[in-house]
Amino acid sequence: MNVLLQVQINIVSSILAVIILGHAYFNMNRKKIRNKIFLWILALTLLTLILETFSILLDGPEMRPYITLHKLVNILGFSIAPVIPFLGYMFSKEWVSRYQKEKIKSNYLLFTLPLVINLIGALLSYKGNGLFHITGTNTYERGTLFFILPTITYIYFSYNLYFIYKLRRKFSSSELVIFSTFYIVPAISIYIQLEYASYLTIWNSLTIILVFAYMFILNEQAYRDSLTGLENRLSYEHYAQNINKKRLQKLFIVYLDIDEFKMINDQFGHLEGDEAIKIFADLLVESFRVKHKRLIRLGGDEFLILLNAQKQEQVEACIQLLIQQVETYNTRAMKPYRLKFSFGLAGYTKAVDCIHQILETADQAMYAQKQSRKGY
Incomplete structure (x- = not known):
């Protein structure tokens, strides 16, 4: 016993x-x-x-x-x-x-x-x-x-x-x-x-x-997004539902979209499209090295970056670094296409009721930038 x-x-x-x-x-x-x-x-x-x-x-x-x-x-x-x-x-x-x-x-x-x-x-x-x-x-x-x-x-x-x-x-x-x-x-x-x-x-x-x-x-x-290793849409939804609204006063959202991504898929195949998405995700990680951030792939060629406790100047500096990193990649990679992106930046204001409104503002800014580049 x-x-x-x-x-x-x-x-x-x-x-x-x-x-x-x-x-x-x-x-x-x-x-x-x-x-x-x-x-x-x-x-x-x-x-x-x-x-x-x-x-x-x-x-x-x-x-x-x-x-x-x-x-x-x-x-x-x-x-x-x-x-x-x-x-x-x-x-x-x-x-x-x-x-x-x-x-x-x-x-x-x-x-x-x-x-x-x-x-x-x-x-x-x-x-x-x-x-x-x-x-x-x-x-x-x-x-x-x-x-x-x-x-x-x-x-x-x-x-x-x-x-x-x-x-x-x-x-x-x-x-x-x-x-x-x-x-x-x-x-x-x-x-x-x-x-x-x-x-x-x-x-x-x-x-x-x-x-x-x-x-x-x-x-x-x-x-977690299985292709890029970034967080996924479910992670964003969980974050949005549970975020303490008092912290929104220090929140910035950057909404990004790869330009002409459909053309990459159509002309060079979906494997090359996946490669472009992975490369862009890597460049996001390299460019946004500040603390208190979340890098998210919403789906397809759409990405979202949430930054807490950052000054707008820091966020803009990260975006400029991303632009430089993408240009450097285009020069070195010698791909038959150029990797390009559009973005929109939005921050918390007292008029905002929820994080989704900030996201919508950033989305509109990104879309306006993308439209202004058409035909360029």
Whole structure:
């Protein structure tokens, strides 16, 4: 009965992991590398929970007939454990690079070397005293090389946190919290389980974090434009419905539209049209580097920028920078067409009742600019 009480939280966590893994498998785009990695993290965490449960159930003299199975379960569990933080780094890297032209490069040979060392230590445990030792009475003990596993794990955790801090400008504030928690909480849990072996904290805490991470990923997919990585119309509608009206006194809206976009699609194909949209979105990110902004693709070739707590001069400077960036791109890209855009700028006034009125004013200004350019 004491053994069942010890593993009951593992059983509950395993059931939760099965549910999340099943839901994620059928609801995530499995063609995307980052989603594949996340599914592997979920699956390996579930497998490790199961292996840890069996390791406890198989421990003790009364289970001596199953001593070989006991050893194999622990070898597999010890071998898998550091793979999960390694995959965590790969997931973070793919997440940051998901909308970038150039992927972040890594020395995977160097990164996988600790996994090989850990695997050797686990295999040595079958007949000797490696990462663990199963006594003649079928009792589990930590081996003389046990220190290898937590050391490697903490190395991965530390590097992952360094990676996130180094590229913190590429993460949103909510992303920083989620990704940091993914490594900090398990690191604390490992320390607790190292000190108190009967407390099975590591994989249970990681399962809970993965649940929250999955919720975050689903939310990101719902409010993010898959082509450009910018926020989408749903995100704008959510923002408009929940914005505190008192903050509208410091709000500017820039409405942008790619000129002659239909011509690009008709003459050069929709793939080239998608490329033009992605390029323009990248130029928006490069040009509007101020804080407190939201870059949104409303749909098609229409874009929206919301800027809080900015002076109009700053907003106009960003627009001028965008104009320069587009011209520079046209000169360097040597495309058979020129990337052009029209824009409208509007800010809060006391006569405005809601954010949609500011948007309408910006839309009218953009349309007037576009009309004035026709025939130019």
